[in-house]
């Protein structure tokens with residue numbers, strides 16, 4: 001099993017465009033041996049879920065910088081549920097008020113990484129993706 | 136003291152300078168002296184106010200007038216941003232600086248399906264002339280210097296709305312002071328927004344329309360600036376920042392010259408937007424080098440005759456990407472150094488980021504500290520009293536020379552590859568930027584580059600942001616959409632169609648028609664921003680809706 005790389009979708013959500021973080025994260029995950037699907041900007045929640053299903057990813061990673069996270073995340077989580085992907089790890093990274101981390105988790109996001117060094121989220125993915133998928 | 140504590144203390148005592156390079160990677164000597172110079176005072180420096188303006192464009196510098204202390208603002212509905220102006224004026228800003236939200240940046244009206252959840256979050260929502268009226272309600276626009284920061288190909292519409300507003304108030308456009316961003320080309324390097332929503336031929340055509348309109352009608356208004364700042368944010372170096380900014384500006388210059396304008400007529404009313412990151416000496420040297428290089432470029436390449444054309448004017452935005460979410464209050468200190476560099480480098484205007492830059496758009500309190508930073512610089516730190524205080528420093532002069540040389544090399548390379556438009560199309564420059572982003576990250580991860588609170592001197596982060604978090608009102612979205620729907624329902628369809636048809640015809644004429652007057656007419660006939668933008672896009676062969684989701688409502692029998 002260890003030979004099959006972990007597959008991660010990295011995407012932006014809505015009209016948020018700063019894309020440096022998504023690129024850095026995609027690069028770091030590839031360096032760590034994961035397979036990364038990096039989507040273009042301007043994704044609707046529904047399009048993200050379609051792509052995640054089609055690519056059969058283990059992890060949905062959203063890079064969110066422009067402050068729409070609280071307004072768009074409920075729609076994304078709903079689309080994930082509608083698409084039957086609740087067994088995938090959903091992680092966020094980017095810029096958020098610390099106050100919102102708990103709110104995002106309440107909405108169903110598994111973990112939130114901001115301004116972090118890549119070791120943190122690589123470890124987290126490695127340790128948690130399988131458990132979530134088999135749960 | 137425990138053993139560990141003793142060890143720590145002695146480690147800390149022995150700590151020495153670690154990364155012996157500038158922020159952007161220039162290797163440094165332990166000390167600089169006369170041997171590093173080769174500068175000829177008269178030819179390479181000159182007194183402040185003298186060519187090549189290395190030491191500043193004014194003899195008296197800030198004794199004549201301080202730099203314009205600005206603070207970018209924009210959130211929610213227009214009336215909400217308008218209310219914030221009043222707070223800002225009380226805090227002591229010297230000019231207004233308004234940014235639009237992401238739907239506006241992309242060219243969408245507030246009721247576009249993709250605008251849901253995005254309205255007013257990152258700027259003010261503007262869809263119509265009515266929105267502009269509300270934004271500027273009570274602001275004497277003939278007396279205030281205002282910077283308008285809409286995105287890309289939306290600039291002509293927001294600009295036209297500002298002009299229409301002036302005319303409706305019985306003012307002449309010539310009375311307006313301020314700046315329209317008008318820099319759609321740099322968006323090619325700001326994520327995919329550029330390519331998708333700002334096609335290059337259209338971007339260039341519309342930006343030249345604004346330049347031409349301002350040159351003919353608005354002698355006090357700046358027709359735009361090239362945005363070196365935004366492009367530096369991908370973490371290219373200081374020298375590269377100068378080069379990409381100049382390369383962008385040369386694209387507009389070439390466009391305006393091709394329109395038949397004279398460089399000495401339009402270029403004196405344009406400017407540059409630079410960044411200031413935390414390495415004080417490198418950033419101040421960068422600004423000095425840029426001025427010298429510009430004076431030479433204007434003379435040698437464009438045969439400029441007016442001194443004003445050769446004098447590089449610029450605003451500075453402190454480097455947002457050099458502020459970090461960990462221990463956010465540390466950013467107050469970083470911004471102070473960045474602002475000091477900007478002022479020692481002779482900036483004409485300055486926006487200081489707030490310490491909560493990596494959190495959300497700023498709270499009033501955070502923005503006040505950012506403004507106070509400028510006021511402390513002006514009145515306590517002694518930074519405003521003497522022009523070019525770093526002039527003659529062995530180190531800074533050497534850095535100035537090195538940055539100018541490296542910027543010149545990079546600009547030449549862009550030139551050889553066909554200029555700014557060409558390197559945007561081919562992806563060559565974007566690849567350089569991507570490399571810079573990844574290099575920076577690798578240096579941070581390896582600990583080679585120390586970022587305080589990020590990869591060194593870390594502490595457990597607080598759960599709450601000090602000073603709180605700014606939250607955009609919940610009512611903004613409903614307010615602007617209702618207003619827009621009312622506008623659509625109550626406008627005179629006949630007048631609207633006439634104005635839209637006239638605009639479409641002029642747009643189809645290509646370069647020969649300046650579209651600003653027709654845009655003003657369309658705004659008066661209550662066309663919306665996205666309708667105007669869409670009709671122009673179609674005339675150039677692009678989809679009506681920037682995201683390809685909506686149909687042109689004026690086609691067919693409507």
Ligand code: B12
Nearest residue numbers: 017018019020021061063067093094115325455456492495
């Ligand atoms: C650089 C920058 C830009 C550049 C972007 C260039 C580019 N090509 O991306 C430019 C200048 C173009 C820009 C534009 C805008 N920006 Co800006 N920008 C920034 C800035 C200063 C830094 C972002 C950055 O690139 N950091 C470097 C990267 C590498 O870090 P990062 O993204 O945080 O990623 C790290 C981690 O967060 C994590 N991570 C990130 N994503 C993910 C995903 C996963 C799955 C994981 C596990 C981890 C992870 O890993 C990364 C490595 O450590 C931030 C403020 C700040 N200091 O953060 C504002 C900021 C994001 N911008 C902001 C705004 C408002 C805008 C605009 C909308 C302004 C406007 N009104 O037009 C426009 C965008 C227009 C649009 N349509 O969206 C706001 C957003 C406000 C909010 N959140 O409420 C911010 C926060 C600044 C502010 N306080 O006002 N911006």
